[in-house]
Amino acid sequence: MMEVNREDYEALKDDLFDGRLHSSTSKKQFFKDGLLIPSMILVLLLWGTIVLLKVVPILTAQEIRDHGRLGSHRNFYNQNGGKALNSRHTKDGSLKISFENVRNNTFKPKLQSLQWLRVLDFETNDRGLFMTVSNDTYMVKSVHDKEYCQILYQGKDITIHGTAYKIDSLVASPDLKRLLIRTNSVANWRHSYFGTYYIYEIEDSEFYKISDNIAVAQWSPNSIDISFVQDNDLYIYSTETHSISKKITKDGSENIFNGKPDWVYEEEVLESDTALWWSPNGKFIAFFKTLEDKVKEIVIPYYVQNEINHTNGNDLYPEMRSIKYPKAGTSNPEVDVWVYSLEEDRSYPVNINKEHRSNPLLITELFWVNENTFVTKVSDRSSDVLTVLTVDAITQDVNTARNDPAEESWWEITHDTKVVPKNPSKGRDTDGYIDIIPVDGYNHLVYYKSYQDSEPIILTTGNWEVTSDAISFDQENDRLYFIATKKSSVERHLYYIHLSKPGKVHAVTDTDMDGVFSVSFSPGNRFVLLTYRGPDIPYQKIIDLRSKQKDHHTRGNIIGETLYYLEKNDELRHNLLRYSVPEKSFDELYLGMDDNGQDIIVNSFEILPNDFNPELRNHYPVFFFAYGGPNSQQVIKTFSVGFNEVIASQLNAIVVCVDGRGTGFKGKKFRSIVRDNLGDYEARDQISAASIYGGKSYVNAEKISLFGWSYGGYLTLKTLEKDAGEHFKYGISVAPVTDWSLYDSIYTERYMHTPQENIDGYDNSNVANVKNIGKCKRLLIMHGSGDDNVHVQNTMIVLDKFNSNNVANYDMMIFPDSSHAIKYHNANRIVYDKMLDWTRQAFNGDFETYN
Structure with missing residues (x-):
């Protein structure tokens, strides 16, 4: 949510009389007899003295400081409790929630993220490697081996020819020999940036500049090549020669995007700055080519980007920025998938929109199911019918696997499909995938044993839903992990099923307690960063899901061994003791x-x-x-x-x-x-x-x-x-x-x-x-x-x-x-x-x- 904050003044209004004196008639009667006045004054003096003696001992040092700083007009005393009633304190003296203490992050839980490393042997040897930063040192650590540490780079800046540049992004190659570093970042849209990219050779401690004004840069699985987008054209940079080895496209312009989404695809479809996907072996790149020549523009004036120069007349006019923005019913961008072969140095279109030029289809998801084949999901512009296509990158064959109507609803755009590779020893003779589709009116997991299948195996059912937060498949244990609302639609718990045993759902987190959990799995799916987000104070811990040991005290998970806590938020818990939430x-x-x-x-x-x-x-x-x-x-x-x-x-x-x-x-x-x-x-x-x-x-x-x-x-x-x-x-x-x-x-x-x-x-x-x-x-x-x-x-x-x-x-x-x-x-x-x-x-x- 958006941040809030500011200490504000709003004294609580409280009645000075109890309920028996609320009636104006009773008050008039009380004061009617003048003989009662002297007695009344005496009683009030005695009562006031007693109240004062009761109040003074319980004032805290903080309250005294607050009184002096805020002024006496900010404090009012209540007949029942003697405590100050104002915008800072409750009747029992606890501090109230204000913008001041929200904006200074008094109540903000600390939550960390792990940049899991998809190293070359992650499938057979999941050590739970991740990259972290401590004291401006980038290092690789292991959740399995606390002693393991590999230093990647030390410093928050890089120095090139005597000039320091702040590190805005750092991504290690899969073999952990090189770093891809972005500096001079300029924000574009919600998810996208432009920046200058460098390669850092760890062994030689040498920097190599790729180029300026790069929109997207991504490692190949081979740890040698890097694909990047500049001026809407797609390139490959080789770390062997430290030079651009290929310029894949040559038609990039303000109306043609290659490997990078336009505004509406970044915002509404991909929710990312990237529209290119390497094949698992690094031999192919699938990428979007987006044509925007028919998309109309919205021009947004910016008034206060620069101070007006009254001397030379500069900046007297607003800066006008134009965005291709398709409004409802107007022309959409025309997007197609292209495939580039590194070995053959050629590219070709899949021609998904060949027959839909006047009314382009939406291409909503793309994922590789094996080294040579990818699956892409497309729909009509109103998301009434979902079509799943399979594409062979070698033969260029395109086949329709399934056509699914939404049936009085719509298809949400998702990115939660999980590949299940073939494994004959486990009874899986073909590459398939896990998807989420409506089953009896609720979103559930289904398994397409082959990526060419049109009918799935239904894995979960019931009047609850599987969310798209996380789906992870542990090949070794045949476990499919997922987040669902099985207990309550306002909670999120982690569950698993055995792929070979559909329908039998096992809880990983403790469903006897209210909870909202999110997860991040290591690439081999052995370890998980479990984040408890509420309703109590959040915490995070690392769990070994394959361990035969169990926690002595259940907290969050009932399956797996807790290796250690990443964050307990003890400081937040301590801070809350002073406040009345x-x-x-x-x-x-x-x-x-x-x-x-x-x-x-x-x-x-x-x-x-x-x-x-x-x-x-x-x-x-x-x-x-x-x-x-x-x-x-x-x-x-x-x-x-x-x-x-x-x-x-x-x-x-x-x-x-x-x-x-x-x-x-x-x-x-x-x-x-x-x-x-x-x-x-x-x-x-x-x-x-x-x-x-x-x-x-x-x-x-x-x-x-x-x-x-x-x-x-x-x-x-x-x-x-x-x-x-x-x-x-x-x-x-x-x-x-x-x-x-x-x-x-x-x-x-x-x-x-x-x-x-x-x-x-x-x-x-x-x-x-x-x-x-x-x-x-x-x-x-x-x-x-x-x-x-x-x-x-x-x-x-x-x-x-x-x-x-x-x-x-x-x-x-x-x-x-x-x-x-x-x-x-x-x-x-x-x-x-x-x-x-x-x-x-x-x-x-x-x-x-x-x-």
């Missing part, structure tokens, strides 16, 4: 029945403010947080202390998150209902949840708000539009889509088809009835002007609708040159400060006069 609980909400008479049950969590008192009446505001995009999930039992907890602590508010219909991990039917009609069911479910909370006796139904960012910003506007001020009185919408024809084609058409096919759906899904939004008390809308993902055009169009319909109950902030994350020039701090301050004003009733 608002209580967070998970539940399932019943939202009534759908149009077919079926129960609507959704996942939710709520965070209660400090010192929550359910006996209060019409008291607590409610702050709803939503994302709600198709197949997404926000309600999951991970550890976090951030913006939501700040809202609960500082504003004395209940925070609620509801994953309504359309979100993931509750089955195909639950998520697919939103197809072709985004914004309808999602908004209905937020309104139903608000109605439930508005009916609670301790909730102030006039102070219910909704906040969302990106798809959540869109959902905020659609919910306010549908609700028309009945339940949600306030809303915060950040970087919202407001018209789905403005968003990128690959994401949008997966859920909406094209506008040409579904014009009514687009009309209904857009933010249109702004007069209904005008019926809420107040709206805050914010956007970054440099957003290359959700263009600020979306916000400008809805603002124009506000103006045209005389809707004026909104506040607006634009963040110059900020991208979708809104971080440029301190913007991330400001955007969260604004949301907190604005919400405080809303809950204080400061906007009541606007309506």
Whole structure:
């Protein structure tokens, strides 16, 4: 999630009288008789003295310092406990959660990553080698042998001809003899960079420059060759001659990409900066060739990249940056797969799009199943039908293995396919692969024994789902490891099955305890970095899954031997002792029945403010947080202390998150209902949840708000539009889509088809009835002007609708040159400060006069 932070001032309001004196009549009666006044004064003096004596001994040194620094006007005393009630302390004296202690990482768990090394003998001798950095020293270590250490490089910089360059990226060759180093990095899009690359020969301690302005660089499995992309052309650099040995393509241009994705493929398809794949033996490269000549451009002005020079007139005009960006229904990039043979020094196209030039297919995944054959997944542009093709790199034969319709749903783009190599001794006579497909309405593991098979062996079933977080196959033990929601849709546990025994699922992590786990396997799948992410304080440890030893005390895993902890987060656990973190609980909400008479049950969590008192009446505001995009999930039992907890602590508010219909991990039917009609069911479910909370006796139904960012910003506007001020009185919408024809084609058409096919759906899904939004008390809308993902055009169009319909109950902030994350020039701090301050004003009733 986005970072939050800032110490804020919001003194808690508490009653000075207990319940018996709340009645104005009783207070008048008490003061009516003048004879009672002297007695009353005496009693109050005695009572005050006693209270003071009780209070003074329990003040801590920190509280005294806080009192002096903040000023006495920030401290109020409660009749019951004597403790300060303000934005810093709870009634028992514990510190509250604030932006100050969130932004200084007081509650941020330390989590490490391992760069596992896929060395040459990893399949037969998995030593669990990984690269790590300590005291600016890059070294290879082994999780199996703590004494093993191979130094690769010492220093955070490299020095070339007397000039030092910071190391931005370092990747070792598979034989650990050379390093590929990137410096002078310049960010491009979400995943991509340009930089200068060098080769470092470890034995000779020599540097060799490859070139500047390289977009992608990747080791061959042979540890000699490096493929790289420069100016959208694909090259091979040889470390034997330390020179460019081949220029594979010559047509790279602003409209033709080789080996590198364009904007939409990087963002929505590959989720990577790389569109090339070496064969296992290093004899072939499969790569994407992308033609963008038909893709229209979005031009984004950047206003504050440079200071204006008033003397010579430089930088008086905005810097205009153009991106090829296919909006819904417009021309997509035309992508095809090409194959290059190093031995024959020739390349050829697979011609996947030969018959689809006017309406290119999406090529969503590519993986090699053996030394000469790869599999690629393609779909139509609306992801209705998935086609799996096999390609022989030697014969150039292309065959269709299967065609699978989505059946009233869509195919999500995934990268979780796992190759299962042939092994006759294990009964595997052909190379195959593991995939995830819907089985009886839930995503499950299936096994295609041959990559040419059209019908799979079903490995798992049930009303739960296998996620795409990690799939790993241990060939030695015939174990297939995977993460799944078998226990609960808001948890993630590690399981395994024997490939030869489908259906029998074994838990690796302790399912008797709530948990969200993620994993990273060593290349030989013997060792695993197990990361526990919540709901308690996260920790990490290394496990030997093949060890016959068992842990003496179960913590996380019930299978495998814990070798050591990589991170325990003891410092975080100690820090939390000083704070009162608002209580967070998970539940399932019943939202009534759908149009077919079926129960609507959704996942939710709520965070209660400090010192929550359910006996209060019409008291607590409610702050709803939503994302709600198709197949997404926000309600999951991970550890976090951030913006939501700040809202609960500082504003004395209940925070609620509801994953309504359309979100993931509750089955195909639950998520697919939103197809072709985004914004309808999602908004209905937020309104139903608000109605439930508005009916609670301790909730102030006039102070219910909704906040969302990106798809959540869109959902905020659609919910306010549908609700028309009945339940949600306030809303915060950040970087919202407001018209789905403005968003990128690959994401949008997966859920909406094209506008040409579904014009009514687009009309209904857009933010249109702004007069209904005008019926809420107040709206805050914010956007970054440099957003290359959700263009600020979306916000400008809805603002124009506000103006045209005389809707004026909104506040607006634009963040110059900020991208979708809104971080440029301190913007991330400001955007969260604004949301907190604005919400405080809303809950204080400061906007009541606007309506």
